[in-house]
Each structure stands twice: as structure tokens, then as C-alpha cells.
Amino acid sequence: MTDVVALTNERNQMFRDLFSGKTPKRVPISNPATQDFAIQYAGLDLAECQWDLTKLEPVYDKFCQDFITDTYPGGSIRIPSHYQLLGSTPIIMSSSGFMQHPEVVGLLAEEYDQFIASPYDCIIETILPRLYTELNGEPGKVAMALAKAMRVHSDDMAYLGTIRAKMNAKYGFATMGAALTEAPFDFMADFLRSFKGISGDVRRYPDKVSAACEAVLPLMVKKGTLPNPSMLGYTFIPLHMAPYLRDKDFAALYWPTFKKLIETLAEMGQTVQLFVENDWMRYLDYLYELPENTIMRFEYGDPKLVKEKLGKKHIVSGFYPITLLQTGTKQQCVDKAKELLDILAPGGRYWWQADKSIINLEASGPVVENLRAVLEYVHENGTY
Amino acid sequence: MLGGEDKMDSKYYETWEEYLAQHPELEGKPTQAIAPKIERYEDLMFTFIMDLLL
Numbered sequence: 137m138t139d140v141v142a143l144t145n146e147r148n149q150m151f152r153d154l155f156s157g158k159t160p161k162r163v164p165i166s167n168p169a170t171q172d173f174a175i176q177y178a179g180l181d182l183a184e185c186q187w188d189l190t191k192l193e194p195v196y197d198k199f200c201q202d203f204i205t206d207t208y209p210g211g212s213i214r215i216p217s218h219y220q221l222l223g224s225t226p227i228i229m230s231s232s233g234f235m236q237h238p239e240v241v242g243l244l245a246e247e248y249d250q251f252i253a254s255p256y257d258c259i260i261e262t263i264l265p266r267l268y269t270e271l272n273g274e275p276g277k278v279a280m281a282l283a284k285a286m287r288v289h290s291d292d293m294a295y296l297g298t299i300r301a302k303m304n305a306k307y308g309f310a311t312m313g314a315a316l317t318e319a320p321f322d323f324m325a326d327f328l329r330s331f332k333g334i335s336g337d338v339r340r341y342p343d344k345v346s347a348a349c350e351a352v353l354p355l356m357v358k359k360g361t362l363p364n365p366s367m368l369g370y371t372f373i374p375l376h377m378a379p380y381l382r383d384k385d386f387a388a389l390y391w392p393t394f395k396k397l398i399e400t401l402a403e404m405g406q407t408v409q410l411f412v413e414n415d416w417m418r419y420l421d422y423l424y425e426l427p428e429n430t431i432m433r434f435e436y437g438d439p440k441l442v443k444e445k446l447g448k449k450h451i452v453s454g455f456y457p458i459t460l461l462q463t464g465t466k467q468q469c470v471d472k473a474k475e476l477l478d479i480l481a482p483g484g485r486y487w488w489q490a491d492k493s494i495i496n497l498e499a500s501g502p503v504v505e506n507l508r509a510v511l512e513y514v515h516e517n518g519t520y
Numbered sequence: 521m522l523g524g525e526d527k528m529d530s531k532y533y534e535t536w537e538e539y540l541a542q543h544p545e546l547e548g549k550p551t552q553a554i555a556p557k558i559e560r561y562e563d564l565m566f567t568f569i570m571d572l573l574l
Binding site (some may be wrong): 213222224226242254255256257259260263267268286289290308316318323326327328354355358359508 | 527529530531532533550564565566567568569570572573574
């Protein structure tokens with residue numbers, strides 16, 4: 137067995153242990169920096185590299201070599217080519233090359249009943265033509281646009297998959313598959329009713345919102361299901377709207393279908409990773425109810441309280457503030473890593489990830505040096 | 521097949537059984553080879569469509 141294969145096996149075992157509630161050999165680490173960061177770190181043009189993916193292999197090679205991580209530090213569903221071919225309005229490239237999500241409304245309030253009757257039909261017939269200009273027109277033109285977009289997306293994903301396989305083979309990362317889905321309420325908010333729209337709907341049409349969440353739940357389950365559900369791999373679910381809801385609206389409109397989604401995936405043997413965005417401290421008792429070993433990556437909140445309330449049942453992650461990498465000294469950054477290790481690592485069930493992803497890199501700033509120091513510290517001091 | 525298809529209730533998504541019922545020309549053909557391929561591309565299209573809204 138080669139050293140790199142042994143390293144992959146070791147890392148896979150760490151994650152199997154972590155995801156099954158056993159204490160792993162050491163605290164697993166995921167580099168929070170993204171493909172956007174890696175391109176800037178390589179000194180290349182962000183927009184050009186996302187259009188010409190052939191430039192990315194050396195980008196990833198340097199990125200993987202220079203920063204310690206147990207998982208492949210990359211991947212993106214926001215590749216610009218298919219969005220461009222579809223005339224996307226919800227995902228667009230900014231002048232600086234970052235893919236951005238402006239506030240959009242794909243579903244009008246008066247269309248709730250149509251959505252509830254058949255969510256997928258409504259998505260195809262009403263929502264996508266409203267959000268993607270090339271899907272709104274003569275059937276032949278729409279068919280051609282969809283065919284081109286799906287082909288380029290497939291080609292882009294295959295190319296990125298090849299790079300990932302090469303990096304895994306070279307650096308011995310854990311080999312985990314992932315699927316992406318959303319809580320039904322968040323799905324209704326993000327691209328359909330918008331932040332502003334759903335915020336009014338919970339007061340004006342709570343019954344419609346509830347029925348829409350129930351109607352779309354099977355699609356969210358299907359979207360979050362890996363072809364072969366397994367412990368080594370997870371369904372990633374970023375959580376958005378709950379911190380902006382009143383407690384009673386969360387209980388009535390957000391929680392029921394969200395809980396069903398997680399329970400259904402868990403019953404299929406699928407590990408789930410929640411990205412608990414913003415501050416969920418008032419919902420910790422709800423989170424405790426979710427199936428054992430649900431992974432919860434927190435953005436904000438009290439790590440001690442989370443460890444105390446959830447740490448014996450679930451897997452805790454996040455909390456490390458990436459803003460500190462920009463504003464703090466190297467020692468302050470390392471001290472923060474130590475503080476979180478001391479709180480969250482005892483007893484296992486801890487995965488080192490930051491509170492959010494690092495997208496932008498200021499070339500003259502301290503982030504590279506500070507991030508490297510933090511990753512090295514956790515790697516060297518996270519052994520059980 | 522990913523699961524949940526029985527609750528899709530859509531004219532834009534067909535299970536293999538629904539597809540086969542619409543295509544009698546497949547009778548006698550090697551359905552053990554055809555079915556996974558038809559299902560795979562039905563699911564790939566579903567994932568692509570849903571990713572446009574995530």
C-alpha cells in the first residue's frame with residue numbers, strides 16, 4: 137500500500153468514526169477557503185479561470201500543497217457557463233468575477249395554489265421561465281438552450297471531478313460524496329418568494345406557506361439523496377431563514393418539514409451536515425431532537441452552550457471566525473483555535489471547520505499566513 | 521433511482537414503470553439494461569433543474 141493510499145484510508149476512518157459518534161484518531165480538519173480563494177492565491181484572474189477550467193489544475197495543486205486539510209478543498213456548483221447560456225437572473229457573475237445571488241422572485245404570491253398542486257410542474261412552467269430568460273420563449277429555442285446548458289454543466293462538472301480525483305490521489309484526502317438540498321421553507325424563500333416576500337407571507341398567508349413546504353418536501357428529499365447513501369459522505373443543507381422568524385412561526389412553518397427532511401434522510405442511512413447560518417441559540421432544543429449524529433456547523437453563537445446541549449448526541453463544527461484571520465495577529469488566530477479545541481474537542485464529535493467559507497483574498501493581507509498557522513495548530517494539537 | 525419519485529406527481533418526471541407504459545415499442549427489449557439508463561438521465565435532469573434554484 138502506498139503512503140497516499142494509507143493516508144486516504146486513515147482519513148476515511150477518521151470520518152467514519154466521527155460520523156458514527158466514535159472518537160476519531162484526531163480532530164478532522166476542512167480548509168474553509170474556496171475555489172475563488174485558490175484562484176486568487178495563485179495570482180490568476182477569477183473570471184477567466186471559472187470560464188476556462190483547464191487553468192484550475194495547477195491552482196488546486198498549489199492550494200492543496202500549501203494548506204493542511206483532510207478533505208478536498210474545492211468544488212462549486214456556481215460555474216458561470218450554464219448560467220450564462222440560460223440567461224440567469226438569480227445567479228450572475230459580478231464585475232470582479234464572483235458569482236452572486238441577487239434578491240429575485242420566481243413565484244408570485246397568487247401562484248401558491250399552482251405550486252402546491254404540483255411543485256415540479258410549477259418550477260418547469262412558471263418559475264424557471266421567469267428567472268432564466270432563455271427558458272422563456274418558443275419551445276424549440278428553450279429546448280436548445282436547455283440542451284446546451286446541461287451539456288456544458290455536465291462537461292464542467294466532469295472536468296472538475298477529474299481534478300478532484302487527481303488531488304485525492306496525490307494528497308490522500310478523505311473520499312466523501314455529497315449531495316445538496318434545502319429545508320423546504322428555505323427553498324420557498326431563496327429563489328421563489330425572496331427574503332422580503334416570504335417574510336410578508338408568514339403573516340398574510342401562513343396556511344399557504346405551510347402547504348407549500350409540505351408539497352415541496354418530497355423534492356427536497358429526492359434532491360438530498362445520494363445515489364448510494366452511506367456513512368462516508370453527507371447531504372449538505374445550508375439553513376437560512378430560521379433566525380429571522382418569530383418563535384411561533386418557526387415552530388409552525390419552518391420546523392415540521394425541516395425535521396421530516398432530516399429524519400427521512402437519516403432513515404435512508406444518509407449522514408446530514410447542516411450549515412447552521414447566523415445565530416440559532418434560541419433553537420438548540422429543537423436541534424437536539426434531530427436524529428443522532430447530525431453534523432451541525434455553526435456560524436455564530438455560544439460554543440460552550442452548544443457543546444453542553446448538543447455535544448453528546450450530535451457532531452459539532454464551525455464557530456471559528458474567519459474575520460479574525462483578516463484582523464488578528466497570528467498568535468490571536470492560534471489562540472482562538474486553541475480556545476475552540478479546548479471547548480469542543482473533548483469526547484469527540486468535533487469537526488474543525490470555520491464559521492463560513494473564505495471567498496475573497498486580499499493579496500497584501502495576513503489571511504494566508506494566519507490560515508496556515510491555524511490549520512497547522514489544529515493538525516498538531518487535535519490528536520486524541 | 522433516488523427515491524421520492526412516487527410523490528413527485530409531475531408530468532415532467534416519469535418513473536421507469538410510467539415510461540415503459542408509454543413506450544410499448546420496448547416490449548421484448550433488454551429492459552434490465554434500458555431501465556437504469558432511462559432512470560439515470562431522468563434523475564440527472566431533475567438534479568440539474570433543482571440546482572438552478574439552490
